Amino acid sequence: MPTLLDRRLIFVTGKGGVGKSTVATALGVLAARRGMRTIVAELASQERIRRTLDHESANGSPAGERFEELQLGERLFTISIDPQLAMEEYLRVKTGSVGQVLGSSRLFHAFAMATPGMRDLLSVGKVWELAQLERRTRGAAPYDLVVVDSPASGHGVGILRTPRTFAEIARVGPVAHQGRTIATTLADRQFTGVVAVTTPEEMPVNETLWLGDALAHDGLELDAVIVNAVYPSRFEPGETKALERALRRTESPLARAALRAALSEHARASIQRAQQARLSEDLDCPLVELPYVFADHFGQSELDRLADALESAL
Numbered sequence: 001m002p003t004l005l006d007r008r009l010i011f012v013t014g015k016g017g018v019g020k021s022t023v024a025t026a027l028g029v030l031a032a033r034r035g036m037r038t039i040v041a042e043l044a045s046q047e048r049i050r051r052t053l054d055h056e057s058a059n060g061s062p063a064g065e066r067f068e069e070l071q072l073g074e075r076l077f078t079i080s081i082d083p084q085l086a087m088e089e090y091l092r093v094k095t096g097s098v099g100q101v102l103g104s105s106r107l108f109h110a111f112a113m114a115t116p117g118m119r120d121l122l123s124v125g126k127v128w129e130l131a132q133l134e135r136r137t138r139g140a141a142p143y144d145l146v147v148v149d150s151p152a153s154g155h156g157v158g159i160l161r162t163p164r165t166f167a168e169i170a171r172v173g174p175v176a177h178q179g180r181t182i183a184t185t186l187a188d189r190q191f192t193g194v195v196a197v198t199t200p201e202e203m204p205v206n207e208t209l210w211l212g213d214a215l216a217h218d219g220l221e222l223d224a225v226i227v228n229a230v231y232p233s234r235f236e237p238g239e240t241k242a243l244e245r246a247l248r249r250t251e252s253p254l255a256r257a258a259l260r261a262a263l264s265e266h267a268r269a270s271i272q273r274a275q276q277a278r279l280s281e282d283l284d285c286p287l288v289e290l291p292y293v294f295a296d297h298f299g300q301s302e303l304d305r306l307a308d309a310l311e312s313a314l
């Protein structure tokens, strides 16, 4: 089995708020450092990555146009995938002028977008297109790696399942064919990887375990779980005893506040360890730990720190 960064397509999913977008970007930063031309693709119009990193448009025009491949750094790009624009692009490329007429028809739009799962199929279709060596988009250069900042767990699993569902429902015709092609790519573990991000807390851990089961149900697997925002364990058991003793004896309000803060951070770190233990008991895939980065603003240097931490693990 190739290591994670040897794949061409990596889906990053997990419970909302655990750091999916941050980790997807840090993976992109690491891959770009290693010389890979990398794009981090945001699904569901999250538009967050662009705000974390300074960027300019890949074609030199002012950034701000949506659905464009924007350059964030050396060999690092991002795109925010909009299903509607993905459909217009698909129709333009596949069917030429007829597609252009269809694509601009409001009735057709309304119909296509109301079809259950169609938005997901179009989004994942665009992801698939980005990962092709022969890009369908005119003039587009190929990428070595596409990192997908997927929606939260349930919807994230849905996105991975959608192409196969369409292939099965449609059976024949271009939608079935396209669905099958994409489904085959997603099921190819040499090509596609799936990563879950979690924090070491009860609810996100529950969701990660659920995610592992849900993927297994579809014949897919988690390639790694990234345990994000882990607090440092600063004290040995003997030392916490000493802190507790000191707290009982000290009268100074300042010293008491500092001791309380130290003990409460230690308690939080202990709870985190227990949740990490649940993950390692129940999962077969590697767990990768990322530290909680204490900073006022999460920017380039904070991302670099997470990429450093990923560097040794991946």
Ligand SMILES: Nc1ncnc2c1ncn2[C@@H]1O[C@H](COP(=O)(O)OP(=O)(O)O)[C@@H](O)[C@H]1O
Binding pocket: 015, 016, 017, 018, 019, 020, 021, 022, 023, 048, 228, 229, 230, 290, 291, 292, 293, 294, 298, 306
């Ligand atoms: N390792 C970390 N240390 C500190 N803050 C983090 C870390 N990872 C993520 N964050 C912060 O947590 C918040 C949620 O992260 P985000 O990547 O947007 O989550 P998601 O995409 O899962 O909703 C952001 O403000 C982000 O800067």
Ligand SMILES: [Mg+2]
Binding pocket: 020, 021, 022, 046, 048, 149
């Ligand atoms: Mg996000």
